[in-house]
Amino acid sequence: ALDPADRKRLGAHYTPRAYVERLVVATIIEPLRDEWNATLATAERQRSEGREKEARATLQAFHDTLCKTRVLDPACGTGNFLYVALELLKRLEGEVLEALAAIGGQESFGALEGHTVDPHQFLGLELNPRAAAIAELVLWIGYLQWHFRTKGAAPSEPILRAFKNIRQMDAVLTWDGYPLPKIVDGEETYPNPRRPEWPTAEYIVGNPPFIGGKDLRARLGDGYTEALWAAHKAMNESADFVMYWWDHAAELLTKRGTALKRFGLVTTNSISQVFQRKVMERHLKAKKPVSLVMAIPDHPWTKASRDSAAVRIAMTVAEAGKREGVLREVSREEGLETDAPVVDLVDKRGNINSDLSVGADVTAAKELKANAGICSPGMKLHGSGFIVSPSEAAHLGLGVRSGLDRHIREYRNGRDLMAHSRGVMVIDLFGLEVDQVRNDFPEVYQHILGAVKPARDAEFEKSGSKDAESYARLWWLFGKPRQEMRPSLSGIGRFIGTVETAKHRVFQFIDRFIIPDNMIIVISVDDAYVFGVLSSRIHVSWSLRAGGWLGVGNDPRYSKSRCFDPFPFPATDDLRKQRIRGIAEELDAHRKRVLAEHPHLTLTGLYNVLERLRAGVAPADLEPSERRIFDDGLVLILKELHDRLDV
DSSP states (O other): OOOHHHHHHHTOOOOOHHHHHHHHIIIIIHHHHHHHHHHHHHHHHHHHTTOHHHHHHHHHHHHHHHHHOOEEETTOTTTHHHHHHHHHHHHHHHHHHHHHHHHHGGGGGGGGTTOSOOGGGEEEEESOHHHHHHHHHHHHHHHHHHHHHHHSSOOSSOSSOOOOOEEESOSSOBOTTTTSOEEETTEEEOSSOBOOOOOOOSEEEEOOOOOOGGGHHHHHOHHHHHHHHHHOTTSOTTSOTHHHHHHHHHHHHHSTTOOOOEEEEEEEGGGGSHHHHHHHHHHHTSSSOEEEEEEEEEEEOTTOOTTSSOSEEEEEEEEESSOOEEEEEEEEEEOTTSSSOEEEEEEEEEOBOTTSOBSSOGGGOOOOGGGTTTEEEOBBOSOGGGEEOHHHHHHTTTTTSTTGGGTEEEEEOHHHHHSOOOOOEEEOOTTOOHHHHHHHOHHHHHHHHHHTHHHHHHHHHHHOOHHHHHHHHTTTSOSBOOTTTHHHHTTOSEEEEEESBOSSOOOEEEETTSEEBTTEEEEOOOOHHHHHHHHSHHHHHHHHHHHOEETTTTEEBOOIIIIITTOOOOOOOHHHHHHHHHHHHHHHHHHHHHHHHOTTOOHHHHHHHHHHHHTTOOGGGSOHHHHHHHHHTTHHHHHHHHHHHHO
């Protein structure tokens, strides 16, 4: 129903049937089946006691409940979730009718003529009018197929009814004059923005749009995004778009007199990251809390294409009150590129935390004073014009203009560290006023004036945000020059760096004259003891649990606030510290040596092979390309050094 451009802009993506059913069962069918099992047991007891009339009434009452159960998908697309929910409820209804027939014979069905689970119970909200129309049609097709399959004839007239159960509307924002924005001075505005009312339902299930919090302005527009924030005052502005649905559903779940019993939503697996976690924490820890009764923190996305939202998703199901839940984690996955993928899950029961874990809640760990002021992301340029090649740097006066070597330095991003360095440099004018730059380094001034300033001005004119205004006013400086980090780097010859999102959690020493990119987490320490502890399995395990996963490759994410700041470095004696220092120095030197001697090697490649060895693969069984890395990279030595750190 949507063309690729609309899909990308709206973050709309189709969910495979197997995954839809997994969430629909957990959200809707499991609680109804629990109720049905209890009802059936009561009816059988009544029948055994000779109270058949009461037994029929018990079963009919449950059938009434099924026929009144409403399911809402507040981002229904073409009705995928609603169709599956209808089919599964019809199956359950079939079991109820069979039980009624067994107790009361055909006479029990006279009162049930026309009283059945049908499309009017399945409610949808959908912004796209074409998709909304298709969703309504899909429900009727599903219902009629079921009727013909079980009854062998058409239902009574009229066959189709206009229930108006699919509404074409925005599910998270409305305003005076909706659906048209008001144009003021050539700009779109949204007067009196507020959250729209959702239809009353016993269950909410669906797959809301996947748009990252940082992309909201670019994808939805400045006016709409600011209106969205104004309408959802409790939301943090960095939260992903899907969390606006999650937040609204959670509020409905604890509202006085609510009909809602459960909700279940698909999100990207970044739901366990900090800004999404804050949304859940507010509800999980409220005076009237909700609990996660089922969660799958990391699940594959079948046959992901270039138009897919992400390779991995998460599923969460919530109920009101304090309850234990089932955490389901993937243990095996195969055939993801086929129409019949295999995804096996293992279950853990307990209180599910906001980071979608069971057990100790690492999200409750607080920043330690001993770690304060040590860790920071690297520089955020906000302008590719700051990056230059060595030859361009020479043309701008490097090696000729006195003092310029302090302001044009080597620059590294995550790929430079984990794969092969681009060998680029960056212009860092922090500490200089604009007049100083023009007078002392005129070539650099002209370069930044042409390569950075116009883009900064255009961005400010477009968005008008406080950040954009600051970037435009201080156009010759990095957007985020990390002034708070710079003093901690003075007086040390190297610092520890790790890539924020990477397949392997690897730390390395970096020369202090190299400028790190924003995606490199900087630890302003040159002590190899700290380096050794960070490289040990205990810290890597902690960081995987606290930081979560992100991105198309489902890579671990190292968050300063969650992974480093609360981490308790072990207290130990000087002798042990010195031993750790020695191993850590050897580890760093070993990796740098083999990388320098064999240009085809990368850190990612070395650790890919190391993980294969740790998984029990013998060196003789490695693939030829892996064996070359194993031999040239001396990976057994790498393994031995890590093993010694972990003892």
